[in-house]
Amino acid sequence: MAVGVISVALISILSWQQMPKDIFPALGIPTIYVAQPYGGMDPAQMEGYLTYYYEYHFLYVAGIEHIESKSVQGAAIIKLQFHPGTDMSQAMAETVAYVNAARAFMPTGTLPPFITRFDAGSVPVGQLGLFE
16 A cells, blocks of 8 residues: 555656646647627628628638637627647738728628637636735
């Protein structure tokens, strides 16, 4: 029994010393979300008047793997998935440029979309609470 406990402890210590450590590890999730609000449109109208133009223009963004979209009442959400190793700063710049190009074909009064890069830096790792 004691030999088993000592061997597990020794293997744990050796594994901990050899394990690579990083503050913000590379998660390998190269994703950008585009959320377009437009009040008063049903999902079919959102698809025809807004989502279609975004999907068409996003096909020209470099490094894109695939595009997923969902149109709901008053909003369209487009997920852009990129190949691993893609320069996400460049991809974000191209996405913003193509969003601006696509907005030229949309109905008047269309608000700018919310563009969010999904990676380790955009997701909270922990939450600190201070109590009196």
